[in-house]
Amino acid sequence: MSKVLIIGAGGVGNVVTRKCVSNPEIFSEIMLASRTLEKCEKIATDIGSNRVKTAKVDADNLGELVFLIDKFNPKLVINVALPYQDLTIMEACLKTKTHYLDTANYEPKDEAKFEYKWQWAYHDKFKNAGILALLGCGFDPGVTGVFTAYASKHYFDKMHYLDIVDCNAGDHGKFFATNFNPEINIREITQNGRYWENGKWIETKPMEIHKPIEYPGIGKKESYLLYHEELESLVKNFPEIRRARFWMTFGESYLTALNVLQEVGMTSIKPVKFKGIDIIPLEFLKSILPEPSNLGEGYKGQTSIGCQIRGIKDGKERTYYIWNNCEHEKAYNDSKAQAVSFTTGVPAMIGSMMILSGKWNGKGVYNVEQFDPDPFMKELPKYGLPWHEQIDQPLPVEK
Ligand code: NDP
Numbered sequence: 001m002s003k004v005l006i007i008g009a010g011g012v013g014n015v016v017t018r019k020c021v022s023n024p025e026i027f028s029e030i031m032l033a034s035r036t037l038e039k040c041e042k043i044a045t046d047i048g049s050n051r052v053k054t055a056k057v058d059a060d061n062l063g064e065l066v067f068l069i070d071k072f073n074p075k076l077v078i079n080v081a082l083p084y085q086d087l088t089i090m091e092a093c094l095k096t097k098t099h100y101l102d103t104a105n106y107e108p109k110d111e112a113k114f115e116y117k118w119q120w121a122y123h124d125k126f127k128n129a130g131i132l133a134l135l136g137c138g139f140d141p142g143v144t145g146v147f148t149a150y151a152s153k154h155y156f157d158k159m160h161y162l163d164i165v166d167c168n169a170g171d172h173g174k175f176f177a178t179n180f181n182p183e184i185n186i187r188e189i190t191q192n193g194r195y196w197e198n199g200k201w202i203e204t205k206p207m208e209i210h211k212p213i214e215y216p217g218i219g220k221k222e223s224y225l226l227y228h229e230e231l232e233s234l235v236k237n238f239p240e241i242r243r244a245r246f247w248m249t250f251g252e253s254y255l256t257a258l259n260v261l262q263e264v265g266m267t268s269i270k271p272v273k274f275k276g277i278d279i280i281p282l283e284f285l286k287s288i289l290p291e292p293s294n295l296g297e298g299y300k301g302q303t304s305i306g307c308q309i310r311g312i313k314d315g316k317e318r319t320y321y322i323w324n325n326c327e328h329e330k331a332y333n334d335s336k337a338q339a340v341s342f343t344t345g346v347p348a349m350i351g352s353m354m355i356l357s358g359k360w361n362g363k364g365v366y367n368v369e370q371f372d373p374d375p376f377m378k379e380l381p382k383y384g385l386p387w388h389e390q391i392d393q394p395l396p397v398e399k
Pocket of ligand 1: 007008009010011012013033034035036039057058059060080081082083085103104136137138139140141142179180181182184291292293340341343344
């Protein structure tokens with residue numbers, strides 16, 4: 001039985017809080033803290049459990065974080081605020097000797113560049129303090145790393161080609177909205193694409209490479225090659241991988257709208273003067289777009305995210321596809337969330353469970369694929385994320 005502090009009361013924070021509440025044997029006391037106290041209170045009231053305490057915290061402020069952690073004294077901090085806060089929250093965990101978990105890697109605010117190097121640099125400090133930082137424990141990154149570790153453990157001697165495929169075939173009825181934090185989402189998809197091949201990164205123009213890929217239960221969808229953070233840790237932790245790519249689907253109207261916003265400068269992160277003050281166009285755009293936590297009601301359709309792998313087992317070629325499909329409507333009925341928040345919040349809770357139950361044990365900074373995937377995989381269907389696998393069939397990404 002452990003106390004846990006969740007930071008960030010957005011779409012993902014709502015799901016993690018609900019899932020922790022549903023698991024009282026592990027999470028005895030829960031505090032949800034965020035920049036806007038009312039958002040924490042709304043979630044806590046909606047859940048209606050007296051086990052959720054709330055607090056206001058600015059996670060960019062180390063002093064405020066340390067004060068809150070000292071006062072509540074959790075065993076683990078679950079960071080589901082924004083990637084900009086990762087390092088400050090890790091610092092606060094170090095100072096208070098508290099375990100740490102997040103779902104997105106650190107990104108400096110003034111440069112759209114996400115890399116693990118800043119967080120991996122904390123390994124020795126966490127090790128010496130006797131605490132664990134578990135990085136990237138949402139769905140992608142997160143479950144995709146666990147899926148890859150599971151494939152490696154049970155199905156391959158060597159994995160050579162990895163394709164992560166992420167499809168959202170849902171319709172929220174809005175003209176333009178992003179399924180997770182708009183600022184982070186738009187920064188991610190408007191930067192150059194990148195994939196790993198034969199020991200080096202190959203860079204592409206944004207959305208330059210695309211093709212239709214077949215998704216189970218959905219059909220063919222145009223899928224775009226993007227750079228995604230788990231590629232960096234997976235090729236490091238499975239050095240036998242010769243090529244690793246990440247594909248994501250986008251609808252035509254979404255891309256047209258994004259293109260217009262980009263062309264007129266609304267996605268820029270460089271300050272511009274507006275009525276005598278400096279504003280960042282992308283921050284302004286975020287403030288007028290729908291919040292990811294409000295998209296759930298009436299959202300139809302489903303997501304499908306998985307890993308398609310080609311490699312060798314017992315001297316023979318082997319293909320393997322493992323995936324989860326998640327319906328937006330089911331996610332809403334379960335947790336008042338759309339499927340993207342749901343598929344992120346559930347693994348964040350399961351990762352926390354792994355740490356607090358001692359099933360994932362380590363001192364230092366780790367990515368999910370470095371731990372035994374089996375206990376994590378066992379929990380996924382229990383909390384609403386069933387998975388399916390196909391062995392030695394043609395891979396949809398290669399068709
Ligand atoms: P939201 O924008 O819905 O929520 C973010 C929350 O963080 C908001 O409540 C916001 O507060 C809070 N916050 C922002 N800055 C601070 C701060 N300085 N101090 C305290 N709280 C702060 O985003 P999502 O819930 O969609 O995403 C949360 C995280 O999950 C992001 O890092 C995102 O990249 C990651 N993610 C990971 C995925 C994966 O599969 N691995 C998939 C989807 C998301 P306020 O309301 O006041 O702005």
